[in-house]
Amino acid sequence: MAGHVSILARARGVPMLTGVRLAAPPSDGTPAILDAEGGRLILDPAPATARDYAARLAARAARARAEAALLARPAATADGVTVKVYVNVDDPALLAGLDPAHCDGIGLTRTEFLFRDATLPDEETQFRAYAALVDWAGGRPVTIRTLDAGGDKPIPGLTPQAEANPFLGVRGLRLSLARPEVFGVQLRALARAAARGPLRVMVPMVSVPEEVARARRLMEEAVAALHRAGREARLPAFGMMVEVPAAALRVQDFAADFLSIGTNDLIQYTLAVARDAEGLAHLRDPLNAAVLELVERVARHGARAGIEVSVCGDMAGEADGIAALLAAGVRALSVPPARLGAVKARLATLTADGAETAPGLRAAP
Known part of the structure; x- marks a missing residue:
């Protein structure tokens, strides 16, 4: 599953199962094995099963130690091709134990963490949060995605309350453009934080070029207004998420300084399978030929245009996904902090x- 809650769990390295159906609730104290990789919950396991899983845990611990030894090294393939590995941030607190030198910067900041309360964050609150990320990165790029509310991330008082299909409704950049009084506050805070270092802004849920053009104009207007007021601000690099097939098919039409492929939504919209539909997991295939063709199309465009194309969806942190992305021409990945070592080992x-x-060193999924 690639729903928002599962993304948060993965970022923290927390095993998670959904859709578990039990004939009866277990009694307190019942031994259990939660196998998130295999998608199984084993209640009162047999001794042989318990020993098997204990051995798996020991092997996992050994692999984790080997992966940790790679953290300080630049990411590269076996034949010496450098691959940038950024981190995804949905909660800045997760960066506390991470050395910024172990990654190439922040490839995706989910700013929804600032909008969790009923009160919308003001400009100063947002500025402090974005500036702290720039300071943490120490001169490395920090990519901040504008608010991606809607779909499986509703915000009371901001997102529509009764949409028939929220994933196809007013979400992401569509919502920001519909609420300029909210979007403008975020853009001003971002412009101010950009004066502190290499901050990059990208917009989510883009379908047509005019959406990016409008957002870029609003960014330019925010910077100009801050300068007129005597405030320090800088126009950041302005990019976009590629999540909608229309954007991937006509990527050359969009005025973006960089591109980030959000494979979770790209899979959802390409295969017409909701990312939280438990009964359709067999169709939600990141290695589907249609999905990979769209990824390759975007990567080829980036190479021709001389702009960076990264991938920030779950696929970027999965063993088979990494291989497929390399084959498609992707040379930048953005993954949860907990996956940094595993991704470098896999590369x-x-x-x-x-x-x-x-193959014997193949990283776990």
């Missing part, structure tokens, strides 16, 4: 075209 087993060189 070291692959050539730049995604071919296996050391």
Whole structure:
């Protein structure tokens, strides 16, 4: 599942199962094994099963130690091709134990963490949060996504309350453009934080070029207004998420300084499978040929235009997904902090075209 709650759990390295159906609730104290990788909950396991899982945990711990040894090294494929590995941030507190030198910067900041309360955050609150990320990164790029509310991330008082299909409704940039009084506050805070270092802004849920053009104009107007008021501000690099097939198919029409492919939504919209539909998991395939063709199309455009194309969805942190993304021409990944070591280890087993060189070192999904 690629719903928002599962994304938050993955960012924290927390195993999670959904859709578990039990004939009867277990009694207190019943031993259980939660196998999030295999999608199983085993109640009162047999001794042999318990021993098997204990051995798996020991192997996982050994693998984690090997991955940790790679954290300080630049990410590269087995044949020496450098791959940028950024981190995704949905809660800045998760950066407290991470050395910024272990990544290439922040590839995605989900700003929804600022909008969790009923009261919308003011400009100063947002500025302090964004500036803290820039300061943490120490000169490395910090990519901040404007508010991506709606879909599975409703915000009371801001997102529509009764949409028939929220995933296809007023969400992401559509909502921001419909609420300029809210969007303007965020853009001003971002422009001010950009004066402190290499901050990049990207907009989500884009369908047509005019949406990006309008958002960019609003960003430019925010910077100009701050300068007129004598405030320090800078026009940041302005990019976009590629999540909608229409954007991937006509990516050359969009005036974006960089591109970030959100594979969770791209899979959802390409295959017409809701990301939180438990009964359709077999169709939600990141390796589907149609999905990979769209990713490759965007990567080729980036190479021709000389702009960075990164991938920030779950696929960027999965063993098979990493191989497929390399084969599609992707050279920048953005993953949860807990996956940094595993991703670097996986890259070291692959050539730049995604071919296996050391299957025995294949990272866990």
